[in-house]
Amino acid sequence: MGEGHMRIRRGTREDLRYLPKILMEAYQGMEEYGEKDIESARKYIEELYEEDPECFFVAENDGEIVGFIFCNRFWYSKFEHGKVGAIHEIVVVPAHRHEGIGKMLIEKAMEELNSSKIELWVGEKNESAIKFYEKLGFKRKEKAGRWIRMLKVVR
Numbered sequence: 001m002g003e004g005h006m007r008i009r010r011g012t013r014e015d016l017r018y019l020p021k022i023l024m025e026a027y028q029g030m031e032e033y034g035e036k037d038i039e040s041a042r043k044y045i046e047e048l049y050e051e052d053p054e055c056f057f058v059a060e061n062d063g064e065i066v067g068f069i070f071c072n073r074f075w076y077s078k079f080e081h082g083k084v085g086a087i088h089e090i091v092v093v094p095a096h097r098h099e100g101i102g103k104m105l106i107e108k109a110m111e112e113l114n115s116s117k118i119e120l121w122v123g124e125k126n127e128s129a130i131k132f133y134e135k136l137g138f139k140r141k142e143k144a145g146r147w148i149r150m151l152k153v154v155r
């Protein structure tokens with residue numbers, strides 16, 4: 001679990017200002033799935049937060065944000081013909097990947113979503129994220145443009 005003290009906690013509006021930079025760095029090398037600049041990243045993050053402020057968590061290492069997740073408890077899926085829980089964004093900073101932080105963030109989000117179906121969309125070339133989601137029980141579903149829908153059914 002790395003060096004310092006790691007914890008997952010609920011995110012607050014004050015945390016949002018740290019996220020655009022983390023997001024931009026996380027999508028380096030995968031620009032087609034990221035935001036075009038820091039200002040659009042700021043707007044995107046603000047929108048994610050507003051969708052469901054209660055469904056935002058951060059991973060903190062010695063007081064520094066090293067990952068975050070945004071989800072939505074009220075998402076309508078046209079593929080499932082009904083309401084599902086959605087995960088809209090998850091990022092762990094490169095220096096702290098493969099420490100289990102992403103898994104903890106997903107588990108926290110799933111607890112909050114409390115839904116029998118969890119949906120997300122991932123870039124088709126984002127193989128590492130696809131493998132990550134598959135490991136956590138998500139299955140590949142439809143492709144739409146450059147994106148693949150993934151679904152986890154919680155029995």
Ligand SMILES: CC(C)(COP(=O)(O)OP(=O)(O)OC[C@H]1O[C@@H](n2cnc3c(N)ncnc32)[C@H](O)[C@@H]1OP(=O)(O)O)[C@@H](O)C(=O)NCCC(=O)NCCS
Nearest residue numbers: 090091092097098099100101102103122128129131132135
């Ligand atoms: C996807 C992401 C959040 C994963 O975070 P992470 O903290 O590194 O993931 P974890 O350490 O919790 O990994 C959990 C499991 O996923 C799998 N996994 C994670 N990264 C993987 C990779 N690059 N390749 C293959 N499997 C991977 C592993 O099986 C791992 O389990 P293990 O440690 O028992 O082997 C992180 O890589 C990231 O921020 N990527 C950039 C942003 C992004 O693509 N987000 C998704 C947008 S839809």
